[in-house]
Amino acid sequence: MEIHDVLRKAGRVEAPPGFERRIMNELSARKSRKRRVNRLRLSFAGAAAVLLLAAGLFFLPQNEPVAVTGFDKEKTSLFESSPRKEEPMVIPIIEAVDYTGEFPRWSDQPPTIYILERVSESTDSDTRY
Amino acid sequence: MEEQELMHLVQKGDEKAFEKIVIMYKDRIVNFLTQMTGDYQNAVELAQETFMRVYFKAGRYKPIAPLSSWIYTIASNLAKTELKKMRKMPAVSLDDVHEKAGSPMSSRDKMEDPFIRKKVKHALNSLHPRYRIPLILKDIEGFSQEEIAQILKRPVGTIKARISRGRDHLKKALEEDTANIKMAARTEEYQHGNT
Numbered sequence: 629m630e631i632h633d634v635l636r637k638a639g640r641v642e643a644p645p646g647f648e649r650r651i652m653n654e655l656s657a658r659k660s661r662k663r664r665v666n667r668l669r670l671s672f673a674g675a676a677a678v679l680l681l682a683a684g685l686f687f688l689p690q691n692e693p694v695a696v697t698g699f700d701k702e703k704t705s706l707f708e709s710s711p712r713k714e715e716p717m718v719i720p721i722i723e724a725v726d727y728t729g730e731f732p733r734w735s736d737q738p739p740t741i742y743i744l745e746r747v748s749e750s751t752d753s754d755t756r757y
Numbered sequence: 758m759e760e761q762e763l764m765h766l767v768q769k770g771d772e773k774a775f776e777k778i779v780i781m782y783k784d785r786i787v788n789f790l791t792q793m794t795g796d797y798q799n800a801v802e803l804a805q806e807t808f809m810r811v812y813f814k815a816g817r818y819k820p821i822a823p824l825s826s827w828i829y830t831i832a833s834n835l836a837k838t839e840l841k842k843m844r845k846m847p848a849v850s851l852d853d854v855h856e857k858a859g860s861p862m863s864s865r866d867k868m869e870d871p872f873i874r875k876k877v878k879h880a881l882n883s884l885h886p887r888y889r890i891p892l893i894l895k896d897i898e899g900f901s902q903e904e905i906a907q908i909l910k911r912p913v914g915t916i917k918a919r920i921s922r923g924r925d926h927l928k929k930a931l932e933e934d935t936a937n938i939k940m941a942a943r944t945e946e947y948q949h950g951n952t
C-alpha cells in the first residue's frame with residue numbers, strides 16, 4: 629500500500645456543530661472589544677495632551693524676576709522677565725524767551741542809507757595796520 | 758458567489774459573506790489543524806483564531822492567489838507556533854485523540870479501521886513539522902506542490918524534497934510500529950504459553 633493511501637486512512641474530522649455560530653459570536657465580541665480599546669486610547673491621548681499642556685504652562689523653567697533699584701522700582705511688574713536697563717534721566721526744559729526788548733525798534737530811527745565806496749587803490753593785501 | 762467576490766465583501770466588513778467563507782472552509786481547516794496538532798479541541802481553537810484573522814486581516818489579502826492558499830497559510834502559521842509551544846510542554850498521548858475529544862468523524866471515515874487510523878496518526882505525529890506540514894497538505898488536503906509552495910512560502914523544489922523525505926520517514930515509522938506490535942504480540946503469546 630502506498631503512503632498517500634495510508635495517509636487517507638488517517639481519517640478526516642469535521643468542525644463541531646454550531647462552529648460558525650461560535651465564530652460569529654466571537655467576531656462581534658472582538659469587534660466591541662476593539663471599539664472599547666480605541667475609545668480608551670482616544671481618551672488617554674486627550675488626557676495626556678492636557679497634562680502636557682499643563683506641564684508646559686506651570687512646570688517649565690522660568691527666569692527669576694529681577695529686583696530693580698532706583699527710580700523704576702515701584703513700577704516694575706512681577707512677571708517682567710528681563711531686567712530693564714537704567715536709562716539716563718532727561719528732563720525737558722521749556723523756557724519762553726522775549727527778544728523784543730533786546731533790539732531797538734526800527735520805526736524809531738531815521739532811515740539810513742549806507743554807501744559803500746572804495747577809498748584806496750591798494751589791494752587788501754597791501755593795507756597795513 | 759465566487760470566493761474572490763465574497764472576500765471582496767469581507768474586506769468591506771460584510772459579516773454575511775464572512776459567515777459563508779467560514780461554512781465553506783470550517784471542516785477542511787479543522788481537519789488540517791487536527792492532523793497538524795494531533796489534538797481536536799486545540800485544533801478547533803486554532804481554527805477559530807484562523808477565521809478571526811481572515812476577517813480582521815482581510816485587507817491584506819490580494820486576489821492573485823486562491824483564497825484557500827491564503828487561509829491555509831494563516832492556519833499553518835498558527836499550527837507551527839502551536840507545535841513549538843507543545844514541544845516545550847510535556848507530551849500528551851495522541852493515540853486516543855478522537856476518542857477522548859469526541860471529535861465528529863466524517864461519514865466516509867467512520868468505515869475506516871480504527872487500528873490503522875491510530876497507527877498512521879502515531880507515525881504522523883512522530884514526523885518533524887518540516888515534513889509533516891507539506892505531507893498533510895499534499896496527501897490529506899490534496900493540494901498541488903505549487904500550491905503548497907505558495908502556502909508555505911518555499912520553493913517548489915524544497916517542497917518536493919520535503920514530501921518525498923516525509924513519506925520515507927513515515928514509511929519507516931509505520932514499519933517500526935508494526936514490528937513493535939508483532940514483537941509485543943509474540944511476547945504476549947509466549948507469556949500465555951508459559952502459564
